[in-house]
Amino acid sequence: MTALALTDVVADYGGARVIGPLDLTLVRGERVALVGRSGAGKSTLLGVMQQHWRHHGAALMPQQLGLVPSLSVFHNVYMGGLARHPSWYNLVSLARPFRRDIEAIMPLLERFGIADKCWTAVGELSGGQSQRVAAARAIHQRGDLLLADEPISALDGPLAERVLSALGEAYPTAVLAMHDVELALRFTDRVVGIVEGRIALDEASHRLSARDLLVLY
Numbered sequence: 001m002t003a004l005a006l007t008d009v010v011a012d013y014g015g016a017r018v019i020g021p022l023d024l025t026l027v028r029g030e031r032v033a034l035v036g037r038s039g040a041g042k043s044t045l046l047g048v049m050q051q052h053w054r055h056h057g058a059a060l061m062p063q064q065l066g067l068v069p070s071l072s073v074f075h076n077v078y079m080g081g082l083a084r085h086p087s088w089y090n091l092v093s094l095a096r097p098f099r100r101d102i103e104a105i106m107p108l109l110e111r112f113g114i115a116d117k118c119w120t121a122v123g124e125l126s127g128g129q130s131q132r133v134a135a136a137r138a139i140h141q142r143g144d145l146l147l148a149d150e151p152i153s154a155l156d157g158p159l160a161e162r163v164l165s166a167l168g169e170a171y172p173t174a175v176l177a178m179h180d181v182e183l184a185l186r187f188t189d190r191v192v193g194i195v196e197g198r199i200a201l202d203e204a205s206h207r208l209s210a211r212d213l214l215v216l217y
């Protein structure tokens with residue numbers, strides 16, 4: 001993968017145009033923040049990217065997280081790597097996880113401050129803890145490209161930065177919908193601003209200040 005391109009894409013809901021037409025090219029090794037007011041079309045655009053780029057190993061971290069509440073934190077993170085193993089291995093892991101997978105997943109949980117929840121059902125976690133599980137699962141998936149929808153919306157302070165750093169290390173190429181513009185500028189290389197489903201701004205992060213993004217809101 002060198003560059004990924006969307007050309008003349010549109011998305012409609014019930015006949016209403018929500019996205020586009022727009023063109024967007026993502027370069028390998030580039031982290032892009034998608035910013036814009038609520039309802040601008042960020043989630044829809046991430047969905048369009050996932051559809052177009054699914055054969056390029058795109059990992060999605062959706063806004064609703066998509067975790068299985070009845071399963072443990074370990075098993076939810078393990079699910080990120082399901083496709084790497086044969087079915088029998090995944091079945092055995094459900095009842096009796098292999099040590100090498102525990103050893104792979106535990107450091108991630110430690111980094112995110114949820115190691116003590118490893119065997120707790122996700123349904124018993126707080127919103128911020130669940131979001132960290134979803135981030136760990138995306139990292140464990142080891143795709144080529146991360147598409148993350150508000151990956152730190154339930155986290156604040158150092159924890160938000162810790163999760164963004166870990167996602168960035170695991171995925172040099174990423175598109176992150178973010179509402180915290182200060183963090184977006186600090187943790188990404190490029191900002192794409194969406195207004196009513198179209199690109200209203202596309203600029204290198206180091207050339208922007210938070211004030212420059214006010215026009216999007």
Ligand SMILES: Nc1ncnc2c1ncn2[C@@H]1O[C@H](COP(=O)(O)OP(=O)(O)OP(=O)(O)O)[C@@H](O)[C@H]1O
Nearest residue numbers: 013014018036037038039040041042043044045063
């Ligand atoms: N399933 C759906 N059916 C109909 N309309 C939808 C659906 N999902 C989103 N929309 C509409 O599409 C537009 C863009 O929504 P989208 O969720 O992509 O925005 P967003 O920028 O991600 O918002 P937020 O920051 O609140 O998550 C909105 O007007 C929304 O009402």
